[in-house]
Amino acid sequence: MALQKKITPVLLCGGSGTRLWPLSRKSYPKQFVPLLGDETLFQASARRLSGADGALSFARPVALTNADFRFIVTEQLNLAGIDPGAVLIEPEGRNTAPAILAAALHAAATDPEAILLVAPSDHVIPDDAAFRAAVARGLPAVAAGDLVTFGIRPTHPETAYGYLELSAPPGDGGAPVKLSRFVEKPGAARAAEMLAEGHFLWNAGIFLFRARDMIAACEAHAPDLIAPVRASLEAAETDLGFLRLDPAAWAECADISIDYAVMERASNLSVVPFDGAWSDLGGWDAVWRESGPDTDGVVASGGATALDCRDTLLRSEDAGLEVVGIGLDNVIAVATRDAVLVADMSRAQEVKRAVAALKGKGAAQATQFPKDHRPWGWFESLVVGPRFQVKRILVHPGAALSLQSHVHRSEHWVVVEGTARVTVDDEVKLVTENESVYVPLGSVHRLENPGRVPMVLIEVQTGTYVGEDDIVRYEDMYAR
Amino acid sequence: MALQKKITPVLLCGGSGTRLWPLSRKSYPKQFVPLLGDETLFQASARRLSGADGALSFARPVALTNADFRFIVTEQLNLAGIDPGAVLIEPEGRNTAPAILAAALHAAATDPEAILLVAPSDHVIPDDAAFRAAVARGLPAVAAGDLVTFGIRPTHPETAYGYLELSAPPGDGGAPVKLSRFVEKPGAARAAEMLAEGHFLWNAGIFLFRARDMIAACEAHAPDLIAPVRASLEAAETDLGFLRLDPAAWAECADISIDYAVMERASNLSVVPFDGAWSDLGGWDAVWRESGPDTDGVVASGGATALDCRDTLLRSEDAGLEVVGIGLDNVIAVATRDAVLVADMSRAQEVKRAVAALKGKGAAQATQFPKDHRPWGWFESLVVGPRFQVKRILVHPGAALSLQSHVHRSEHWVVVEGTARVTVDDEVKLVTENESVYVPLGSVHRLENPGRVPMVLIEVQTGTYVGEDDIVRYEDMYAR
Structure with a gap:
């Protein structure tokens, strides 16, 4: 068997969500925090896509982030023992399409055939080997010129995710299936129907493709992006090993996701079904679920103590901080040195309201860590x-x-x-x-x-x- | 009208309850903490029983505490501008009877006619003037040789308090009524009956009497206490202005409450009814009630933020600590720099379990403040x-x-x-x-x-x- 071409991971790590406040803040968002175990989500993502595994092997990763996080990125990769191939700095967030096109153009400058695996760095995929096997299954489709997306087999009728409708139900082997269309976040009834119908998968926002195929897709479906992204790369400044995309050119890019700009319009799309566990950790309820609740549904981490609690997440985020819950049902309590969130589990998606309230009163805790x-x-x-x-x-x-x-x-x-x-x-x-x-x-x-x-x-x-x-x-x- | 004799307040402040953990800890219990407003409960108690108010006037207070709290007592009195007459140090806690007898013997040494008002220092009585008026109403009974207790008119069928059964329903003027008997903490049904019957009041544990009458009552009903308490006073050491009761003699005292030792056996008892608000702040639910919940039942203090909460207490006990509650119902959350309690309001009486759990894991927060x-x-x-x-x-x-x-x-x-x-x-x-x-x-x-x-x-x-x-x-x- 011919030596397989190395895959270049492209780690998207410029976002700064607030749904996991107080642990995720604008100044240090969730991908850089050890939410589950000792590794940060970003480190786990980088490690998952590193080294070699049978016929699959990875090149040094490219990270796409913003200026505020650049030193966090290099420090965390360094601690994980991973040497980045490049760190591209987006002058401002323009959603995923310009970022992915920038990565494709950057790679194509040296090798238009380069295979890129674009992945968010704030998701959790516990079974690395299963995920890498899924990546390997996508390579033939990539070789045939397809843009490959990864679809997670749904475990419940989730309304917070977009779905991928396949042309046929996925087989047991997990072979790529042609994509029929993208489906927006559904209502509860539609989500239940899709779960039953069996040929709908969750859209994980993970993509595998050859650099030249993504560039061609953008040329076909989002031609206005090409010139400004190319210009921002050509005028980029190298600064202490970072590649700072040119702000003036970057400002000309539309603020648009790769799904809208390209994927929903392209026809050369395949989906690799993935049966393993996956979560975007989109709220404390997801963290609770992914942390392995005990038989009472309790997760107590960082030395927190739960007495007679049910379906409750208690987290102490400081070695000097004791957190005790008594008789709680369906509650989230997360305590850091300078901020404590206590919420009903059903309100997990409203944590951003807490951040807004603290911003309103001028509290640094809204955005800054101590x-x-x-x-x-x-x-x-x-x-x-x-x-x-x-x-x-x-x-x-x-x-x-x-x-x-x-x-x-x-x-x-x-x-x-x-x-x-x-x-x-x-x-x-x-x-x-x-x-x-x-x-x-x-x-x-x-x-x-x-x-x-x-x-x-x-x-x-x-x-x-x-x-x-x-x-x-x-x-x-x-x-x- | 003849000049009224000054009343000597006797402030009992040696206790160390844990029901208000993490704000009340063994090393610094609730009476010394500003639970409501800026004053501590101890300071509020001392101030309530100081100065002059019409015909009523107070002598310098006597505080009864233990060695650990002696400097807290003098510091807090000093900050409140109150000069203590004496600070008696109990070598170990022996409940209220030995302490009150010690205070009576100490006062009688200079004036057997001295009038003492014994009060716990961890209760809240918002209307000082009303309480002092109640004290004034008790003085004629004291002059007649009675031991006077104060009975709080119940507002609900409380099962956590003892009751005082009066020989007749109290009149509107609040004049003293003869006590029939003490009633132990009742069950819910009996509490409701007593509330309806109208001649049962809550036992506030506040007593007014002449020193010599209390000594005589002890001689009659608890004669075994007299010798060891007297000996502990006679062998007491003066130390930096504190009067340290002699440990060996004190160890001979029975560990017994004044109710059991004397009050339940004496016949010269009167009760002054008190219609004003009163609470022993015996749990976070009581603090919530006394803190004046808003129309949603929410108390958010110390800069805590409540979003869509109901019947909930949120407290931040540190200026650098933001506490946010979202969608909580009937929850208590109290956060200090080193410990956070989150409990269902119905579990307020189980907070001591949290303390026991932390003791079990060797956490300093169980007993010590930072x-x-x-x-x-x-x-x-x-x-x-x-x-x-x-x-x-x-x-x-x-x-x-x-x-x-x-x-x-x-x-x-x-x-x-x-x-x-x-x-x-x-x-x-x-x-x-x-x-x-x-x-x-x-x-x-x-x-x-x-x-x-x-x-x-x-x-x-x-x-x-x-x-x-x-x-x-x-x-x-x-x-x-």
Whole structure:
């Protein structure tokens, strides 16, 4: 058998949903959070589509994200031991069609025959091997020039998903079937009918195709997209290994999904049925379902304690936070260090109302986590007082904060793990565990981790104003 | 009219209930917590029974508490502007009879005619003036030698309270009525009957009497209590203004309530009916009721947000903590920095099960608050790492920590509010805002606040072990 061509995974990870608030927030959305187990959904998606498995093998992945998440993407891939082939940065979200076309054009520049597997990175597919077998089953159709989609065999009459109507019921072997048409999210009655009829599958939004076939499909069905996406790639800037698509050209792209722009119009479509478990984790009710409720229907994670509860999800998202439920029925309770959601399970789809309410009152919790991820590591505010603030700061090995100064605050740094190199005006010195440095107001300073292990320090800021925006940057290795 | 003798309030504040966990914990129970409004229940109780009101006037209060709470008692009275007459420390809880007898003997030592008003300090009585009027109505009965109890006119057939059966239905004027007998907590049917019959009142556990009458009643009905209580007072030690009852003598006292020991046997009992609102806040359902639910039955306090909720209590107990409820019905959710309780309202009396469960898993939250009150102020742990801990420490003006040293840790102190006097081995210096001090491992050190305003500092501990018990104390102004 001929060596199979490697498949390039295209991981879509620029979205920022709020249905899983308070764990998913605009500043750090659900694909980057360990919702089930220790891995994040993004890491699990990348790992699922990596390495080799029999005749199937994967090339390095291409990630499509936005500027805010670029360092999270590289950090999480790095922690998962996966080296990205490219990280394309969308100047703004334009739905899936421009993103997928950009990935296809990017791949075709070196190999028009490149096979791409486009996948959202915030879904859960517990059985990796079964999914990769499904991918392998789609390859003959791809070789024949089809655009392949993956259809999940429905387990219940779901009204929150779109459906794929097949030309014939799928066989037991899971061979590709020609697609008749896409079906919008149905009402409950129609969903029940489709479940019974047997030739309707859930649309998982996962696509397998040759780069040139997707480009051809766009040329045929969405020709207006071609020029601006091509221009945004041609004018893209390379920046610290990221490929920043050109904002002006990108702004010309229609904001449209690949389903609307291409799939619903193309005729060279095949569907690979997938019988394994799958969820888009589109709400806390889905997380509850996917977390494996016990015989009482209870999921208690992160050390949460359930007493006499039924059909209830209790999550503590902080090691120092105890969550106890008593006598609850059909309730979701998710507690983080700075926000607690308690909702009736039937209201899982209304969590965005909580986010809107908090936005309305100006609460940072609507969009921001206490832990703020930066290219060099992260920091979190431990306490804010009238004229002071205390932060914990972690700097990755080899990383450095910008050379900066502040107008309103002085800083006391105490290193508690690892070793820092500290610049204060003309002085540069190493500071290690149990040593401290004073950074006077107005001094030009920089914090670096020259070591091999993460460096953690406690920063005590004092001054009349301790906001993040009191900063003058002189040099920044991350081009901020 | 002759000048009325001053009444000495006796505030019972040694209890530590868990039914309002996570806000009430063994280390800092509900009477010391601002459950309703800005005042704590203890402060509200002390204020209610202070000053003068027409012919009624109060002497300085006597507080009965245990050693753990002694500094909380004096701090809270101090903040309320109330100077205690005495703080008696019970070596261990022996229920109300020994405590009340101790207060009576203590008062009788200087004035056997002293009039004492004994009151729990964890109840809520919103209308102070009405309650003081009720106290005034009891004075003639006291002058006639009666022990006076206060009976709350029931508003519903409560099964969680004991009742007082009156010899006749109370009149509209609220004049004292002779007590027929005490009635144990009834079943639901009996409670409904008593409510209908009209001559049963709730037993509020509040008593008004002359010191010598209570002593005589104990001599008659609980003679075995007299000798050990008297001995514990005679051998009591005065310690920083506290009167520590002698533990050996105290251990001889029966553990018995004043109702069982005396009231149910005495015949010189009158009941003053009280028509005003009263609650023992015996559970979160009572707090919900007393907090004034809106037309949907919702109480959302501390910035909590309720969306489409009914008959629900949502409390955020930390300024940095957002709590959002969606579509809840009959739910209690109380969130603190380190613990969250979510319970069906009907399970309010089962909160102690949550505490037991956390004790079982060794969680500090079962009994301890993150903020630890000490005689000199308080501290809270902000973060604990593998070999470090960060604390915020507040020291009251004029207060000082013990002279101490540590075997396992060094400390970095950064003053962020006020001024500290710091001793490190032979050196003593003032350290003010934005200044820091290093306290090496093993050095003998002391922290004082010589100023007029509270001093706050951030302490960063580093070392192989950062537990509270790594401390050698050399001198301590609080005799610990």
